[in-house]
Amino acid sequence: MTLKEELMELKEKRNALVERIEADDAEAIAEGEKLQGEIEAKEAEIEQAEKKTALLNVIGKKEKQEDSAMEQKTGIKALNLEYLKNNRGTVQTYIKAATDTVTGPTIPVVSQNVAEIKYNLGVRDLFSTEAISGNSYTFFRMGATDLPSGFDGTTAQGAEKPQIHPTYTPVTAALVKKACHLKETDELLNDAPYLESVVRGRGVYELQKAIESYLVSTLLGTSGIDVTVNTGISFDNLLKAKMAVETNTGYDADAIIINPTDLQTLLLTKDGGSTGQYLMGGPAYAPYGNGAYGAYLPIWGMKVVSTSAIASGTAIVGAFKACASVITKAGEGFRVEVANQNEDDFVKNMVTVRVEERLLEAVRLPGGFAKVFTA
Secondary structure, three states: OOHHHHHHHHHHHHHOOHHHHHOOOHHHHHHHHHHHHHHHHHHHHHHHHHHHHHHHHHHHHHHHHHHHHHHHHHOEOOOOHHHHHHOOOOOEEEOOOOOOOOOEEEOOOOOOEEEOOOOOOOHHHHOEEEEEOOOEEEEEEEEEEEOOOOOOOOOOOOOOOOOOEEEEEEEEEEOEEEEEEEEEEHHHHHOHHHHHHHHHHHHHHHHHHHHHHHHHHHHHOOOOOEOOOOEOOOHHHHHHHHHHHHHHHOOOOOEEEEOHHHHHHHHOOEOOOOOOOEOOOOOOEOHHHOOEOOOOOOEOOEEEEEOOOOOOOEEEEEOHHHHEEEEEEOOOOOEEEEEOOOOOOOOOOEEEEEEEEEEEEEEOOHHHEEEEEEO
């Protein structure tokens, strides 16, 4: 029974004595005075409980605001380290799904967060993004369109319209898990900001690099990308690749992926004039002093992503947004988890930080990409 229900019951007992009290029943008067004292005490108890609840609500709201501020500042949701400190030595158990091969105890999940990483334009930013609820994805890879001989779309009045035949090939790909973990001492539980910097600076960064390599290698391994520009990386050849993409698909190539060594060669290229101006802009100014310096200026109107995920001597030009997507697991995203019940962490005062993501790359229109290289 709640406090308010108890109060209501006391008032009902008191009210039931009204007639007897009006008749000067001494016993009823004494009982009524007792009940009135209990009612006043119960009302005071309820008032105190309501004040306590209001205070806790204010504190909870303040903590949420502080966590939100931390997320905006660091890009990683606050790790629930207090929970880990207060639950050391505990083991949680759950029953896995029937499709899983292992059933048994698991390490307690202390923090299961999506980490928003702040970094320069990377390979992943070039693709469209989607999410799926399952663990595999079937998409349709577009091939050439079969056209009638001499097709130009002209049709006489009342005549049968010419038929065209787009070709599509269904492709099913499973989500790939990319993950890593690192260990730190238990003392870091009392130093949350530093632990977050460790996660962001080591685990998250290294996993992002691994994902970038996966996206590049998958794209280069896709059958059907254009490989006609094979006489080396140069400004001229990058433009030829851009035109090949437009010719093959009708889409405008929007970005270039290039190795830092090859980009350096392009950045150091000068014109043949007496001034020897850098074609991509000098160390302080844009080309020919027209504007301020800008790192990795667009080449032929395309964004430039410099990464060691692609080997020197090879570049990719493509219509990334239109022709491919990065598919992730809905509701999971980039996960950062912390626990102290792994292997011998507990007896060694260690914590394990796990970073992982499940994703796949769907290249729907291979002709929307061109590989620039030296045959």
